[in-house]
Amino acid sequence: MPMQQIIPSYLYRQYSDDVNLRAFVDAYNSLSQGYLSWFTSTPLALYTSPNITGPLLDWIARGIYGIPRPVLSSSTTSRVAGYDAYAYNTMPYNGQKISSSGSAALASDDIYKRVMTWNLYRGDGKVFTIGWLKNRINRFLNGVNGTDWPVQNNPPSITVSGNIFSITVFSTPEAQALQQLFANNELAVPFQYVYQFVNVNLINNGGILQMTLPLNFPTSPDGLVPGALWYNGGVISVIPGVTPNPSAPPVFFSQTLTPQELLTLGGGNLPLTNPGDGTLQLWNDAGVISIA
Incomplete structure (x- = not known):
């Protein structure tokens, strides 16, 4: 069990009647105890802790696990350039037009932690199966702040046709985030398959x-x-x-x-x-x- 109390600093007896020195030592001990208590209650590797948030979460996720904060993006970019790629009199010769639409935002701490659990969880094994995918999706949708979840409770429906996995889920903010993460290749899944979602509303x-x-x-x-x-x-x-x-x-x-x-x-x-x-x-x- 980690140490809960510091070994306090103390004044030599000949200085014990000096109120300023006593105040200095008391302040030093208080600060030291605060640092110790914070490190004890905030194990840095345990990213699901409610004390791991914001920039500290980014620092831990990048530094320990190598996972940057994902971007939830629904934006699309189109590029028009090259001969015979557009109608006459819409662009000059040798021109190029790039247009974007949609939105993009950094994932919240909650979604960030769910992404980390998806990519780091080892309990499902390393062999990709429908059960593996169901467990990952169910854990992501229900495990607040990346915590574990009893994956047998209300699993998603998944059907397969060729290399296409059709995933049926209840429409929730977490489900929308999951779909954007799939679209942006932020989650560890086999790349040779196509994943499409059906939202139940x-x-x-x-x-x-x-x-x-x-x-x-x-x-x-x-x-x-x-x-x-x-x-x-x-x-x-x-x-x-x-x-x-x-x-x-x-x-x-x-x-x-x-x-x-x-x-x-x-x-x-x-x-x-x-x-x-x-x-x-x-x-x-x-x-x-x-x-x-």
Whole structure:
């Protein structure tokens, strides 16, 4: 176990009555203890620590692991040059035009740490399989700040056709970041395959909450407990039998509400009557989740 307390400095007895020297020694001991406590609580190699952030995270990731902070970019660049590459009277001869569109931003500390865990995690082995890819994706999507995650819980759906891997995931900010990282070749995956994503979204269809694909939602009410949600041919339904808690916080349909969050919340505490048109609050309309 690392040392928790410094060996303090002290004054010789003949100087112990000097208040200035005593203050100096006390300040020195306090600073030394602060340094020791910081190093003890901040193991530099453990990048998932909440104390490793910002420039310190960059320094550790580059210096120890050789991984720079990735850029999340949706930008595209086009270059027009060369004879017969463009219509007449649009550019001068021997000219060149470069145009860019989209956006680019440095990844947050959270996404940066998830990238590091993807590239550094050894528990899945070194052989690329569908299971390996599922584990990596599930850990990235759910492991906050790069922490580990029980990858058997709600794994993504992956299908293969030739050298194309189609990955179906719930649409979340983390999933969007993952897709940009794949597009920018920031993640360690075999380069000879093509990876394409299918995003599962919640949809407001005339006041009825629907979802594009079932993914991890149950597709049958059999065996589900009261209040659980299930995918009823595109409509999100609730198993009856729960009296809503009137003090439960309301749930609203919004761009930030993800299918996984809704599945975790369940529908038992959704109100059984319309809470007010135009509020976008979710409610249980005789077993069907509706949007006010």
